[in-house]
Amino acid sequence: MKTVLSKQQCIINFIRQFLVDSGYPPTIRDIVSGCGISSTSVADYNLNILEKKGYIRRHREISRGIELLSHNPDLANLNQIPIIGQIAAGEPIPVPTPDTWDSTISAETLEVSEGLIQNREGIYALKVKGLSMVDALINDGDIVLMQYVNVVDNGEMAAIWLKAEREATLKKVYIEPDYIRLQPANSQMQPIYVDPENVEIQGKVIAVIRQLT
Numbered sequence: 001m002k003t004v005l006s007k008q009q010c011i012i013n014f015i016r017q018f019l020v021d022s023g024y025p026p027t028i029r030d031i032v033s034g035c036g037i038s039s040t041s042v043a044d045y046n047l048n049i050l051e052k053k054g055y056i057r058r059h060r061e062i063s064r065g066i067e068l069l070s071h072n073p074d075l076a077n078l079n080q081i082p083i084i085g086q087i088a089a090g091e092p093i094p095v096p097t098p099d100t101w102d103s104t105i106s107a108e109t110l111e112v113s114e115g116l117i118q119n120r121e122g123i124y125a126l127k128v129k130g131l132s133m134v135d136a137l138i139n140d141g142d143i144v145l146m147q148y149v150n151v152v153d154n155g156e157m158a159a160i161w162l163k164a165e166r167e168a169t170l171k172k173v174y175i176e177p178d179y180i181r182l183q184p185a186n187s188q189m190q191p192i193y194v195d196p197e198n199v200e201i202q203g204k205v206i207a208v209i210r211q212l213t
Contacts, residue, residue, distance in 0.1 A: 023136050082124050085127070087129070089129065089132045134186050145206050158173050172184075
């Protein structure tokens with residue numbers, strides 16, 4: 001069986017927590033600082049080993065191009081997470097009713113490791129449509145792993161239900177004095193400003209799973 005050295009396990013744990021906290025992957029310099037590694041070359045060496053073992057995938061042309069893979073062959077404890085629908089990373093798209101968010105109606109599931117969930121409850125998954133979060137390395141067709149919550153901190157990425165429009169969107173949430181700003185992670189797109197009374201948080205992003213081709 002493949003083994004993971006303590007330094008490499010630290011890197012895996014750091015990437016996972018960074019994704020939870022920030023909604024996007026760390027840079028190599030983030031990993032060096034967060035794991036107490038001596039240099040970027042040492043971090044790069046260990047990342048290459050983790051990639052060969054199937055723990056991560058690297059997109060070297062992107063500064064934050066480290067993808068934590070959910071299909072890691074060494075992770076035995078897998079959880080079946082319901083994929084309950086589609087969420088727009090762009091303009092809000094209509095969804096039939098709030099029952100769309102009820103995980104019990106989903107027949108499609110996603111296997112994820114226990115380590116990725118970290119004993120959280122209320123976990124579900126959504127397919128992403130659109131490109132407004134590409135700067136956070138969330139592309140059209142990717143899957144976001146969500147935790148059901150109804151409150152998020154400023155800057156967290158969340159699934160937002162717009163009550164009056166009966167539409168849903170995936171954005172970073174910023175609470176301003178008179179409104180809520182729904183911020184895309186795409187420099188070519190403008191934020192959406194909404195009345196707080198019109199917003200219902202349906203969950204926050206805890207991980208992004210790229211679709212393998």
